[in-house]
Every structure is written in structure tokens, then in C-alpha cells.
Amino acid sequence: MIEAADLQPLRPDDASGNVDLSEYRVSSPREIAAYLTQLADNKIPVALNASDGAIATTLLWTVDTDRNRLSFWADASDAKTQQQLARPSHVVVAHLHSVKLQFTIGALALQRGDPVSVLTCALPTELFRFQRRNSYRVRPLMNEALSARLVHPDIAGMPLELSVLDLSLGGCALLLPDDIPVPQRGTLLRQVEFDLDTDSPFRVDLKVQNVAPRPAAAPGMRIGCEFVDARSGTMRVLQRVVDDLQKRRRAHA
Numbered sequence: 001m002i003e004a005a006d007l008q009p010l011r012p013d014d015a016s017g018n019v020d021l022s023e024y025r026v027s028s029p030r031e032i033a034a035y036l037t038q039l040a041d042n043k044i045p046v047a048l049n050a051s052d053g054a055i056a057t058t059l060l061w062t063v064d065t066d067r068n069r070l071s072f073w074a075d076a077s078d079a080k081t082q083q084q085l086a087r088p089s090h091v092v093v094a095h096l097h098s099v100k101l102q103f104t105i106g107a108l109a110l111q112r113g114d115p116v117s118v119l120t121c122a123l124p125t126e127l128f129r130f131q132r133r134n135s136y137r138v139r140p141l142m143n144e145a146l147s148a149r150l151v152h153p154d155i156a157g158m159p160l161e162l163s164v165l166d167l168s169l170g171g172c173a174l175l176l177p178d179d180i181p182v183p184q185r186g187t188l189l190r191q192v193e194f195d196l197d198t199d200s201p202f203r204v205d206l207k208v209q210n211v212a213p214r215p216a217a218a219p220g221m222r223i224g225c226e227f228v229d230a231r232s233g234t235m236r237v238l239q240r241v242v243d244d245l246q247k248r249r250r251a252h253a
Helices: 029-041 079-086 232-252
Strands: 045-049 055-064 069-074 090-096 099-105 109-111 117-122 127-131 147-151 159-167 171-176 188-195 202-213 221-228
Touching (some): 029 055, 029 099, 079 117, 202 232
Antiparallel strands (some): 045 055, 045 090, 055 069, 069 117, 099 127, 147 159, 147 188, 188 202
16 A cells, blocks of 8 residues: 555655665666656556645656657646646656656646647656565674675676675665675576575575665675565575564664
8 A cells, every 4th residue: 555655755855864865766768768668558646746745646648758758647627737837847756566766857738638638748867766665674783794695697607705784574785895896786696695694594586676885984885685586485584584683683772
């Protein structure tokens, strides 16, 4: 279920503190068009957020990459449509499966039609993609050395042993040293072997979801990954490890 708060955009100056959105940015025109086309083809509701706090829900009607135009369904006779036309920009928010998409559009223009009228604008030059987590992430304690062993996806035969920064039932974050080439978002890391301080080590494929520098002067890059088709036995081990980590963190709080 989509909550009202989920329709509102996340901003760099969010009241909860400075938010760095760079790791979630999508700037490839082809990738942006692919996400927008999925919204249009699946008739997924989108929210147009104005700077004055007004929110209007509609549908993304067409994505025209040849003409660099988007169109949204509109009721030409509705007074709210005129208000939308008067605003210089909107932040659009939509939910595609477990992903929250957000992008900014400029001024809208009304194109009357029979039977459908639309509000048109230029395609966005960037889009933000936020994975909606449905599982709790936990960080190991300072004295716990959890690691993942794999072969670098771009350098054949290059073994890596990376520290696990955090862990959940849906994925993990790995610490990549500064001197190691960074894998691109979307890269599949095959048969990653986890050593989670248990009697049941396991292997699972990972998909790189985001890559970002670590906070402040901390060395290395944070590689956020999603588990791909994890087996039921793997999930049982993960559940036990996550539960144990949570208990130990509570004990040290």
C-alpha cells in the first residue's frame, strides 16, 4: 500500500538532515526513457508535487523520445489543471514495484484532444531511483569481521575479499577499497561466498544497486547490492545472522 508520505519527493535539504542523492541518480537518456515507458505502459499513477505543497495524481500518458516530450493525462475543464499550468515546475513521484522513482519537470502546456487532453513537458535529464526496503538492515559491531569473497566482475581471475558494511534479508553493502576498479550499477556479481561467522557459509548472486563514496574521510566505496534468487536455505541462514546481529547491537547500546 502506498502511503501519502510516499508520494512526496525526497530533497537534498530534507528536514531530517542533508541528503546526498548522488548515489541514486540515473542520467542515461535510454535508462530514463525505459523507466518512464514502464510507468506509462503499466498505467501506474504518478504524483505531481508543486513547490507550494499541492499534489495532483494523474497518469503518465506518453513518452516521446523522438520529440523529447512527456505527456500526462489531464481534465481540461478542471480548475486544478489551470493551477498546474501556472506553476514553473513539479517534482514527479511514482512507484514501480519495489522502486520509488522521482524526477523534476519544467513548465507544463495543455494540449486539448478528443477524447483525451494532456499536459506536456520536456523529458527529464535525470531521474532518481530509490529501492524501497522491506527488510531491516543491521551493521556489524566494530569487532566483528563479516566478509564476502568473489571474483571481480570486470577483471577475470581477480579475487576479492570485501568487508560487509550492513546486511538485511534483501541485500547488503560491501566495502570496496580505493585501489579496486568500481563495478557499474546493474552489474551481476556471481556466486559471492559469505563468511558471516556461522557454521553455514553460503554462496549467492548479487546485483549492484548503487555505488557511493563513504561519509566524511572514510576510505573506500560503498557498494549496495541486492540478493538475486536466494534459496530458502540461504534465507534461513540470513534470518539467523540478522537476528543475532540485532541482539548483539541492542546489548551494546
